[in-house]
Amino acid sequence: MKRYSRVFLMMFLLLFSISIFAKATITVSVWSWNVDRYKKLIAEFNKYYPDIEVKLVVNEPEVNSFLTARASAKQVLPDVIAESWEPLSYPVSQGWVYPLDEFLKDDPYIKYVPNSVRNAFKYNGKTYALGERLHFECIVLNLDLLKKLNLQVPKYEEWTVDLFKNYARRATTREYSGINQLWEFDTFMAAVLSDHTTFWSFDPEKWEFDLVKGGWIPAIKLQKELKSIPGLVSDDMINQEARNKGELDDYQKKFGKDADAFRESKVLMGFEATYDWSWLRTVPWNFDYYPLPYDQKIGQRFPVHVNYTFVTSTTKYPKEAFLFARFLTYDPRGVVARLKLFESEGEEKGRLIDWFIPATMHPDVINYFEKMKIPNGIKYMLKNLDKTVRVDMWKVVPGWVEVIWDIIFPVNEKIRAGATQPEAVAAETQEKANKVIKESWTIFQKKLAEAEKKFPQIRKQIEGK
Template identity: 30%
Template sequence: MKKTIGLILASVMLIVLIAGCGGKSDNGGNASPSASPSASSSASASPSASPSASASEPSAGEVVTLKFATWNDPAVEQKKIDAFMKTHPNIKIEIDKSITWPWDEKLGAAAAAGKLPDVFFVFNGPSNVANGWLADLKPYLDADPDYKPENIFGNLSETGQYNGKQYMLPHQLFMQGVLINVDLFNKENIPLPKKDWTIKDFEQIAKKLTKVSDHQFGAENILGARELFVPQFDPSLGWLTYDGTKFNFDNPAFSDTIHWINDIVYNNKTSVDLYDRKEQDKWYGKDKSAFVAGKVGMKIDANWAFADVTKNGKFKWDFLPLPGNKGQRVPLITDYIGMAANTKHPKEAFEFIKWLTYSKEGWMQRINEIEKPITTMPLLNDREVWDAYMNTTFTAPGLKDVISMIPSGFVDGYKWLPGDAEIIDKVLNPYDTKKELVSLKVKPEDVAKDIQQKAMDIFNRNKAQIDAATK
């Protein structure tokens, strides 16, 4: 299998593409970021020193201590820290336990006190950049002989750039697709879909799989999949309809996606999403997924679900790309890491960031020794690293087809796209809370222009603040 995956990935590796587009999903916590970047600079950190600045260099033999803020499992993070420190004896990493949720609120308090952690996870990139908390990593990347632009897929790394400056790098990668219950398909004598399947295929299969009297359904998690499917209706669009320069809620793909989801859930009644949680608890157990219980054939999910399905799903399963319509693109979700603009030890802080983002040594240790199961997919564009990942227990055969789509994938903008979080909170959530759009109580085509206008007003205001801080 290793040789096969290597050949498949060979066409993917060493490609640099334009930036992807992004939307709303988070695997790091449930706290909401501030709606827009603060215009105030009173709490801003001072710019960091350049890579060659001798003022920040420790004397020979001196051990430098760095503070690190992470929302991941502390036990797993400590293993990563220990592995890094073993090969970097001059650097000591301490987890900053004062930075918790709500993330940006705690970072803001630390910034105001002049105590930002040297390295920290970034939940709201635009706000952090506008407030002056993040250092530009580009000078360090340019000075590092190990770094090449193709080290990290271009459509991922470019989401951390503003006006040509690299303020954060992706350090965790998740991709969304469709979990398939292979045994259920076989039981119902339904052929497994191929990688280039369509939304019509999905709809027809869901009907064949559904047996309401047996509490068996074709689909799960389709109600919340709007942002994932818009680019399948129009591949020029990304998450939340963003096309790289503007939002496009008035594009027919937005309305078409909502109507398609409405058909599956409310008209065809082939998704378990039609039933509230209380009813599902009676059928499958409290807070248990119908898919994991073996009663759903197709679930919209991400690779972070692999460990749970492997452990608790008593059936054979696989993972396929989302079905397409006028195109077929994979949704990507990235978590970011950055360096404090006022760190006293930028070189050492950058070494730690490098180990977590594009160091081959770092990724091989994480995959083979530290994170079992490793929930993130590798970000390093290296065939050996990807082969190691695919040889772990918590993967699926069809994943190779989804991996090949990474360079053309579109990236969730919640953590990096100016105004994205505010658009979701103030423009879309009022409709989504009462399910007015997806139930067609309010027709998307009737409100699309209004949503578009409000979204662009928010985007332009946030982008102006980013431009003022970075140009």
């Protein structure tokens, strides 16, 4: 009997030791093109958290359809969705997202995340996602052409609307143009020329459009002013109908039959974004990114897009899943590790091939970012991340797409064509848009309430309580 007792005791101790030192295993969904990058990031993560095993899942073709397919097939959802830029309102309404506030409460790193990012993915006061990377809407300034035109390199903090207009006019000559294009310039400037509205003049505090008193009207006026100056907007001179007839349009007459004026350094500025880097880095001239120009009465406001990461509600290990999500998004150790991974992919002509804008102002991140071979204007905007204004509202506002394309966009087109004035249609358009937004929000709220109600039950089942 003593022999069997000893054997039983040894087996018990063995099983007990295994249970103590067993790793928590979490799954993380990523895009197929990022698998190798994430394998390296996981190795960095395990330097700090060796007891957490991370396995990768590919979430093709897109995040929301991937989750839908998994849920429909009654398959387990990944514990972490590493990166998405699709509407978060959908998975939240389905009850697939784990609110993270319990982990954020006393977190030492969260204070370095600016409010524009920290509050970007909240519903009913709960945080459903973390900002993973940022993209700025910007003005790309051709520094070589600036010098040729005898214009001084402006300081970022002095880049006002008046200075921007002055440079655009002075660069518009028989040979050059001030800016390449202004498509949607007014919609983004609506977030700059107001102290309370964002993209398309939406007020995120009141959850409604403010076309009457927000940035919509002044932004439209600014765009119309710029477009009224002949030759200032290079792409406005393109006439495809004339080209189809074999005729030269004004663009070709000015720049050449087969010209690409922007690439050939014949346009001073480009209305572009940081997500355009893959082709912008190939231009043969020196340039810098500048914020969109600001109104001195309002101050600087940088329109920013926020891609995000979230933890799923069905995870068996919510704390461990959060730690990886944090490492990916705003833990300075993880963010710097990610920056190094991008940096290791090399450079061309003194410019990094790829990089990303972090969602944190932690000193360690800013100090490392400062040394990277990317435009100085991006470094300036990261150091002033607290001046950002969120513009990718389609990710969080139910009904956004329908309102923009069915109600506001057609009105904008009439204004651009000169068929009406913004002041004449602002109130009526605003009323129509807000009616749909409120209806969509009511529907979403019902789904959200149901998801919030089911969440404790889901967690009890998963935790075996």
